Amino acid sequence: MKLSIIGVGDDGLNAVTAAARERILGAEKLLGDERALSLLGEAAKGQRVPITGDLEQVAAQIEALGNATAAMVVFGDPMFYGLARFLTDRFGKDRFEVLPHVSSMQLAFARVMESWDEAYLTDVSQHPLPTIVDRIRTAQKVGLFTTDRVGPAQVAQSLLNKRVDYFTAYVCENLGARDERVTRGELSEIATGDFGALNVMILIRKPDAPDRPRDAIGRRLFGNPDDAFLQAKPKQGLLTPAEIRSLALAQMDIAPGSIVWDVGAGSGSVSVEAAQLAVDGAVYAIEMDPEDHELITKNAERFGAGNVLPILGKAPDAWKTLPDPDCVFIAGAGREVINLATAAYGRLRSGGRLVVNMIAIDNLAAVRSAILEAASGSSATGDVSLNVWMVNIARGADQLERLTFEAVKPNFLLAAVKG
Template sequence: MAAEKVFIVGIGDDGIEGMTAHAVKIVESANILLGPDSCSPLLSADIQGRLETVTSLEELVDRIEASGAQQQIVVLASGDPLFYGTARYVCAKLGKERFEVVPHVSSMQLAFARVKESWEDAYLASLSGLTVIDRVIEKIRTVDTAGLFTSEKWPPNAVAEVLLEQGVTGLQAYVCENLGSPDERVTQGSLQEISKESFGPLNVMILIRPSGLTEPPSKAGRRLFGNSDELFLQSRPKRGLLTPKEVRSL
């Protein structure tokens, strides 16, 4: 007999009330309900008592493998489980065919909705696990819109400080905290203002550059199509013997 599908169900800070009827039905039908401790207060009392907490992705994989094949396993995850979330890891470890993902609204999507900005062309990144963010900063130089999942090491004020230190200016910043919960807060300000504030750990940082003010990419942060003609010694006034840059790059 084929093993039961493992459902990975997204949940937001608005709890079970913010989930679709389909998602709630899946959660209620679970024989085994797994998730982080942070999900517990988001559940109704009867479901809350059935939650078996896990503290790491490795533990989650072990618990799924140790469960019976005919058990209905449901994993709770924050927001969209495939957007910097749980599902990518467990699918890679145990195989995609074993899972069905039921997403909730991502906190990134909620953040852009709160500030009423489109995110279809935005640069999106997670700072979790990064010791340095130079590559992220260089990318931000070249875009009009960026959305960041900040981290304990890189909270919004620290990100703002680094941007200023590296000469990135003209950005409007938004920090969206505790999205979907009663204590939701959106802070708007310049990088200088954000660098002096402190924020809760559950936040998304959005950076918007006024139209037409995108900085040109630095040489370190852009792709060059062949080396510049100025890097070659050429006879003057005749310059026609130099192969065109576009051809040299091939």
């Protein structure tokens, strides 16, 4: 017997479809939270089975239904960040039928008279707030289900902390109920407000607003100018040049959820830009110099890259307890870079990418041979896809009213994909 999951509103049975009403009135058992069940009135004769927010308990209650004819009543659209998503994943779609009602998200956009067909919609209970804030930054419209712990005030303050201040905000409380309230204001006003737990937050981008804070214009996801990063004065200019950094990050092929190692991270330029690509992942910046380790932290804060995790220590010992990476970047010289590249390749996940930046051609040949040997020596790794580049770049400069070019020291890149 299929369990009917039925969406209702504050009008209860008066506003549901004929099919939904038939399922509710014919049910031997009625599941729902106390508020939803109270809206069904006396016409619904089935045994009331209150449910809570404990998903495992709800699953156990469904298991206990046996062959009884049952209906579950929830608010709005059960499939839109609702309980039905969990239940169909847990028990399979064949076990249920879903009869939706108008969702509170639809009601909220209707109340503020904005379309929602291209809006970024999410639930702060299911995604980290920093990730949501980053997505909001470039959105035109946003709809958020907030929670008791992360309400509209906390969302607004998190946006302001990132200097995102170019949205008009609406907080729609108790939609469909007699005490419904819609509050419109600037983010600074919402950040100091007090709102009920049942709300939807709508953000509408102001016309001609930039997609980043005004003082961050020119900061790119990757390939930022070298002088955008703090560097130790005696070692000024030793960070990976912007052009080489861009090529290396492209070969690392970083996905939003990637685990990245930056070995010998220096001041953290590669780490920071990798973190801006791996928005849902993590970048472990491994550096043995305490001064550079501190600079990594400062540069991560400078770019708002909270997923950069500085590791003070010497590789490979420093990465022993780290999760296996999807991508590894190594910059170095001498025999050490050969050993590190080989060891890092061994830790790569299947399909993972290793990129090594060197300035000595002897190291390039040695690292290439070592990776090929490591791949052929283990049946678990399979074939390796390996490419190398010699990169010569000259930057234009004005000198004595003439255009000249200043050469960047040649770099050698090796990129390997683990089979």
